[in-house]
Amino acid sequence: MKVAIVQFKPRKGDVAANFAELQRHFAQIAAAEPAYELVVLPEAAMTGYFLEGGVYELAIAAADFAAKVAATWHAAAGGRGVDVVAGFYENAGGTFYNSAAYVQIGPADHRIVHVHRKMFLPTYGVFDEERFLSRGRRLRAFDTRFGRMAVLICEDAWHALLPTLVAIDGARVLIVPSASPGRGLAEGGELESVLQWRSVLRSYAVEHGVFVIYAGLAGFEGGKGMTGSSSVIDPFGNTLVSAPALGAHLLSAELDDAEIDIARARLPLLGDLAAVLPDLLASDAIL
Amino acid sequence: MSALAPLPVIEALPRGVPLGIDPALAATWLEAFLYDELVERRGVRRAVLGLSGGVDSAVVAFLAARALGPANVHAIRLPYRTSSPDSLADAQAVIDALGCAAHTIDISAAVDGYLQYEPEADARRRGNVMARTRMLVLFDQSAKFDALPLGTGNKTERLMGYFTWHADDSPPLNPIGDLFKTQVWQLARYLGVPARIVDKAPSADLEANQTDEGDLGITYLEADRILALMLEGYADAQIVARGFAASDVRLVRARVDGTHWKRHLPTTAMLSNTAINEFYLRPVDY
Numbered sequence: 001m002k003v004a005i006v007q008f009k010p011r012k013g014d015v016a017a018n019f020a021e022l023q024r025h026f027a028q029i030a031a032a033e034p035a036y037e038l039v040v041l042p043e044a045a046m047t048g049y050f051l052e053g054g055v056y057e058l059a060i061a062a063a064d065f066a067a068k069v070a071a072t073w074h075a076a077a078g079g080r081g082v083d084v085v086a087g088f089y090e091n092a093g094g095t096f097y098n099s100a101a102y103v104q105i106g107p108a109d110h111r112i113v114h115v116h117r118k119m120f121l122p123t124y125g126v127f128d129e130e131r132f133l134s135r136g137r138r139l140r141a142f143d144t145r146f147g148r149m150a151v152l153i154c155e156d157a158w159h160a161l162l163p164t165l166v167a168i169d170g171a172r173v174l175i176v177p178s179a180s181p182g183r184g185l186a187e188g189g190e191l192e193s194v195l196q197w198r199s200v201l202r203s204y205a206v207e208h209g210v211f212v213i214y215a216g217l218a219g220f221e222g223g224k225g226m227t228g229s230s231s232v233i234d235p236f237g238n239t240l241v242s243a244p245a246l247g248a249h250l251l252s253a254e255l256d257d258a259e260i261d262i263a264r265a266r267l268p269l270l271g272d273l274a275a276v277l278p279d280l281l282a283s284d285a286i287l
Numbered sequence: 288m289s290a291l292a293p294l295p296v297i298e299a300l301p302r303g304v305p306l307g308i309d310p311a312l313a314a315t316w317l318e319a320f321l322y323d324e325l326v327e328r329r330g331v332r333r334a335v336l337g338l339s340g341g342v343d344s345a346v347v348a349f350l351a352a353r354a355l356g357p358a359n360v361h362a363i364r365l366p367y368r369t370s371s372p373d374s375l376a377d378a379q380a381v382i383d384a385l386g387c388a389a390h391t392i393d394i395s396a397a398v399d400g401y402l403q404y405e406p407e408a409d410a411r412r413r414g415n416v417m418a419r420t421r422m423l424v425l426f427d428q429s430a431k432f433d434a435l436p437l438g439t440g441n442k443t444e445r446l447m448g449y450f451t452w453h454a455d456d457s458p459p460l461n462p463i464g465d466l467f468k469t470q471v472w473q474l475a476r477y478l479g480v481p482a483r484i485v486d487k488a489p490s491a492d493l494e495a496n497q498t499d500e501g502d503l504g505i506t507y508l509e510a511d512r513i514l515a516l517m518l519e520g521y522a523d524a525q526i527v528a529r530g531f532a533a534s535d536v537r538l539v540r541a542r543v544d545g546t547h548w549k550r551h552l553p554t555t556a557m558l559s560n561t562a563i564n565e566f567y568l569r570p571v572d573y
Contacts, residue, residue: 012328051573185316225323
């Protein structure tokens with residue numbers, strides 16, 4: 001599977017300008033040979049992340065968002081198909097979520113394969129999501145034409161339990177759209193928040209034998225710099241490609257599904273966990 | 288080795304106060320911040336700043352020159368008749384080092400034009416009038432040059448309330464407001480700010496022989512270490528237990544707790560479900 005990550009740098013709240021910019025990126029992606037099969041965009045890519053009450057003006061229904069993404073792809077790529085994962089603020093009949101949609105786009109049509117609604121809404125320090133949004137209530141892996149995958153949004157992926165559950169549910173590719181304001185200037189050449197992200201993502205890839213696709217939002221929002229740092233990590237924990245924290249970038253990687261089986265055969269932690277998990281869940285000592 | 292020999296002890300590193308920064312990373316990040324906020328978001332290619340001869344405004348001038356090019360940075364010296372000649376000379380050293388656009392506007396006539404009616408004004412009031420006059424000039428100069436004013440207040444003086452409200456803190460963009468003074472010094476050395484500016488005693492230069500550390504009653508290094516722990520959530524007793532003088536901790540706590548209002552917009556009476564910044568919430572860049 002050939003994957004593109006668009007490390008997108010939106011203009012805050014200017015949805016039309018952002019879709020115009022996305023069309024430009026889609027055209028670049030569609031012109032590539034061999035063709036890209038999956039394109040991943042960050043959290044809140046078409047609006048910017050910090051919206052406060054503006055979320056009620058910019059959130060849209062999942063079906064409308066998917067239709068706009070598909071129309072933008074078709075305008076850029078003509079009759080070629082692709083799968084797209086993108087974060088957006090969702091208006092579900094007056095209940096608002098921080099969501100990401102997996103949309104399969106055909107030559108002239110599209111369908112929503114899955115919508116994940118962010119479950120862990122950071123509401124501390126600089127973050128204020130739960131003041132404006134509701135928590136997603138459901139976590140599942142889902143089948144795509146490239147195999148079984150799962151989407152976790154930003155803080156969802158900071159709780160080791162969630163990657164574990166979706167891996168148990170069969171996910172072989174973990175997609176993480178994110179918007180992470182950078183902080184921590186301690187010596188070492190990289191922001192501390194970026195180093196922490198790398199560390200947790202790599203641990204999931206190795207423990208569960210999954211590919212991890214991390215798409216980070218870029219650009220400054222009211223002094224808070226989003227730390228891009230998009231990457232693809234293979235099931236052995238190797239980083240196949242990564243972007244710097246600053247600026248918009250297009251990342252490209254080829255994911256070989258066979259490596260998942262090889263990694264899991266070499267380090268069968270996921271199989272071990274599947275065997276022991278019923279005992280763990282039944283244990284009075286833990287739950 | 289004897290069977291009775293004690294095991295070799297491996298000590299954990301002592302816990303320090305984390306004030307060290309990666310100055311190259313900070314410079315890159317802040318340069319991107321200025322370019323994004325000025326050029327990409329606002330379409331403004333020029334900046335003005337008051338160049339005092341001190342390290343804070345020197346660092347902002349260096350960062351702005353990296354982000355915008357020196358020709359697009361208008362460094363404005365704003366002396367009052369009692370200002371130290373050394374301040375003017377140090378500011379000139381920054382201008383020479385950067386090759387930025389430079390202007391000198393003497394604020395004495397403007398300040399004295401008002402203060403002649405207030406002969407009883409004490410040093411604090413006079414200093415505030417000077418700071419607010421400089422703010423007025425900076426905003427007008429920004430309109431003249433189709434530029435935005437840059438703030439030069441650091442995190443230490445913001446936390447200690449050591450600034451004039453709606454004067455030093457008023458520019459719409461401040462690249463160094465989340466850096467403690469000791470971190471500004473680290474960044475200054477990396478950026479190549481002339482050493483004599485980095486090494487001299489910081490001063491607001493509102494009165495003769497004034498120094499910040501004299502005004503504050505504590506050194507910046509000590510204040511920064513205490514502030515860093517305080518903001519992380521350590522209680523005063525826990526900070527004292529780490530070896531700081533109780534009197535210093537009390538002094539810093541009193542300055543921070545007595546100046547929260549200076550880090551906010553004016554208090555507005557709330558009367559509706561749509562009160563601005565209470566219910567009606569939109570980010571600054573929306």
